[in-house]
Amino acid sequence: MKLQKGWKLLSTAALVAVLAVTGCSQSAAPAKTGEGTAPAAQPTGDAGGQADATARLKLNLKTEPPSLDPPKGFDSTSNEVLNATMEGLARLDKDHKPQPAMAEKWSVSEDGKTYTFTLRDSKWSNGDPVTAQDFEFAFKRIVDPNNAFPSAFLAYYIEGAEEYNKGTGTADGVKVKAVDEKTLEVHLKAPAGFFLHILTQPTFFPVNKKVVESNPKWAENASSIVTNGPFKMEDWVHDQSVKLVKNDGYWDRDSVKYAGIDWVMVNDENTQYQMYSTGQLDMIQTVPNDLKKKLIDSGEAKVESEAAIYYYRMNTEMPPFNNVNIRKAFALAIDRQTLIDNVVQGKQAPALAHVPFGFPEPEGGDFREKGGDFIKDNDIEQAKALLKKGMEEEGWTTLPPVTMTYNTSDAHKAIAQVLQEMYKKNLGVDVKLENKEWKVFLDEQRARKLQFSRSTIPADYGDPVNYLELFVTDHPGNRINYSNKEYDALVEKIRNTANETERFKLMHDAEKIFMEDMPLVPIYFSTKVFMDQPNVKGIIRHPVGTLDYKWVEIGKK
Template sequence: MKFKSIAKLGVVAFAATMVLAACGKSSDKTSRTDSLNWMSNTTLTTLDPSKAVDVTSDQVLYNAMRGLVTPDKGNKIDLAIAKSYKITNGGKTYTFTLRNTKWSNGKKVTAGDFEYGIKRSADPKTASQMAYYMANIMNYDKVKTGSMSADKLGVKAMGDNKLQITLTKPQADFLNVLALPVFYPQQKSYVEKYGTAYGTTSDKMVYDGPFAVTNWKGSNDAWTLSKNNDYYDNHNVKLKTINYSVIKDPQTALDEYQSGKLDQTLLAGKQQVNSYKNNKDFVNHKQFMVQYLSINQKKVPALKNKNLRKALSLAINREELTQNVLGDGSFAARGLVPDTLAYMNGKDFNDYATVKDATTGDMTKAKQLWAKGLKEIGKKSVSISIMNNNDQTSRAVTEFLQTELDKLPGLKVTAQILPNNVASGRSLKSDYELSVSGWDPSISDPISPLQTKVSTSPINTSKWGNSMYDMYIDRSNNEDANNKDKRFFDLVNAQKVILNDQGIIPLIQKAQPELMKTNIHGVKYLGNGPVWDFSHAYIK
């Protein structure tokens, strides 16, 4: 499962119960030239950049706000309000020169707005759940405990157009981190004017991005992104409006798409995908969400045996799981790090870092290693349970895993199907034997998922630990932090360590299948965080 307080909520997690998708003919084009009708399956919760924790809020804020940088595909970033930057002091000082741009109320966006916004996010009084991304900014450790004022955080405006951020040590992914909403500028006068109501409706907020949010009253399931003419790059923004509707039922969304009321809709599950996978409107994106089996060796001492862990992984036919059980475009995961998250020399991270025997199935070899492992621990049988959520898709995955693993002689597998909040709570307490877990990285850097398996990490719920793994992660964060190539291969080696030890059992990487009218162009899909960028979208 996903840790809601740490990782972003999945944008495509439709309720799994569904009916067969209708196969009526739908228009493949929108007749409008400057407006889109878009859907969301979850509600907008806040427009306060300090408090955004879910994907829908991130997605809206990303299109209505701009920080110093913006995410690009893979582990790249683009400059946004920052027109240039320099890194000095051994990688610990970042100095940004800002563009001349305005807020949607016509006032200039200044370095002081960035200083105020970042310090407000860091202030424990704000109660931002994402402020931990500031961990390496000077004095944050004292600010977060309240022993030092947020004014002392290592962020400083040097006039209107220069911002300086000082770190306690080099951080290789810091530019990626700066794309998150907690680092967005905020206009102090608006925050003070509205107080606790700031960001709770679209008119209690000011925007510096391609669009401004309108028509959101704080609880309604509809809102509009309207072109912001004060945005610095507004001449490249072609759309005047994107009209959002929250539709939680996949069949209702599909009906509205077919009738022309929506220009895009998410598909849910095998039946809908099979019905539309040959349609010219069909698009399937790779998400950054990886699901894997977490192995709690303390709960099942037998699984301290590596051969038994490897046998469990080899017993799973991932092609059967992805093609026939899920059938939604999800594919076999190649590691803890998702495909398309990061690249080096044009090659995907997992082209360097996957371990075939740890990520593919081979029942014959599985049975051989299982028998060998049982002999090594002096047992003839082992019993384990698999914990997962109780939605229909999760239940189907668990039942499939149970069937696969039961093929190993002497293994008895039971399923623990629990409500999401119960399963999450038990996972955080390490109260499970095997658990179908997942991680959806907020930033496009391999360190995000890999950091979760450091032996001292509070979210390493399986308590798996390996000194070599910890060494590679530590090296990437410290001595190699300023060396891009060395750091990349530190992370490659870390993933190889956990896969060779079968510290986890990779299962699937999630996909996002959808229908989108064919005359819509330039919508940039990002695998996490903001998901869609409409700043260069157009209809032709």
């Protein structure tokens, strides 16, 4: 596959910058010692005049965040708020590199397994000091099996974490230790050069041990939330709005150049665009489909590459998707390029594999470009033949009913409607559509109750294994009951292979097995389409990572 221009920029600039620090190859593994102070206000360009320290950033969250308990939320909406209100040991800078945050420095042992973090003096929003004990408590809490947090798998690189989470180990066996108030030691079960990048993920934000133990519902309301980030909670009207105010107790408060953030929750793209057009919003992350091409062509809307894939999951225990040939038929029977050109319209690339562009190989090149395509776009005749074969294998003369489920959104609805038409035209299959509000949708998908459901996977950290580990048997990210013992064993081997050249080869082998089983319909590799008001500068959009508003400057109008 020829690498598209936008993705070339991502893999050779942005992601190389990430992985040079976080370790996509042995030669790029973290230095044995690393220390420094977190960056002060990073250059953000002219904010349209002198920055207004009294201004508030006006944003649209679209929906209620499912949870503001860091490891429980684990979705883009929750993470957006968490990244503004909380902070972990490291934070991604404008060049997408992990920099010291709550940790003022760290060192890494010669074997690459032991990380020792020295915490800076910092306070929780209630005035308590942030301690290494808070981090130890938070990290072990991620994998406490009683919590069943969906993001627990991210901590499996820590020795003893997976065993504890799966009920075969104990909390004491999780190798995270507060040596003293300011020193945290984390021991990995195998070297992972991208571990610092993982630690920037909201899952690994600390929680106030005293607060969490005294109030199980601490993260459910503005009055009880205790945070440690650039902003603190001022008000939260559920299903309506979230308001933050600058946290004057934050260690790097001088880098925060404005007064706070006001989020509304408007889940209609036309209304959102009108609010932006009239100055009621300072930024929008999506634009109406009927205006997208015009806004992109005029330069009013910007497009940036993103290491992410948009796809539909097929529940392998729900007919007809229990049959691999029927799954393949559904994957082949759609015209991705037509969908992108006429509906999505964001310069995306058709997804003919699982792992997106943007991950450099240890010896040069891009993982996706090297791995190539596994399917053909719009392969109608093969799709028909596979559907016929699958139905004969199952003894079906009529295909069991198929329901496509998506979370409420004009864009998701438009895509689903076109897919519905393609399946009718190309396969003769009638597909029912249903939409659900985000929290309900997420809960049901995680509970594996949905038959054929929409997903977007942005990378949690800068390595292809992030996409592969999600579909190990009974992994919380699986959601479709996919299971292949050979695949499981290969992913486990990948996690414990230190040689990067060999590890990448194994990841290509694992993706091949996965795509042969075809438990999903890959649709496109994503881009970000957004609009910022001219007087707003410094919103950082990471190709791998959460939106960051810390370094925003709002110019006086």
